[in-house]
Amino acid sequence: MITDNDGPYVDRPIFALPAPHTWDHTPGVTLLGDAAHLMPPLGVGVNLAMLDASELALALARSATVDDAVRTYEKTMLPRSADLARKLEGGAEHLLSVHDAADAPAR
Secondary structure, three states: OOOOOOOOOOOOOOOOOOOOOOOOOEOOEOOOOHHHHOOOOOOOHHHHHHHHHHHHHHHHHHOOOHHHHHHHHHHHHHHHHHHHHHHHOOHHHHHHOOOOHHHOOOO
């Protein structure tokens, strides 16, 4: 599968933002999805991005100003993403590490 493709294998590193990743509030501007909380590919990224988009949209619909909406959204998103990032920290290394088959538990 690796050799029978459209070109040579390209090693692409996996990046994650440090936990917690925060920024100074900028009026009317925010981040969501991977831009706000890039994490190892362990099954939460797209779910967080959709949750971010939904929460930001609701905050925009319910707030008097864009800046009020951004503040409301960031107040929820930043602690949640920091908590998940801490829980997932180092998870990619475990998934991608090479284990000796003799040491692997029987399935």
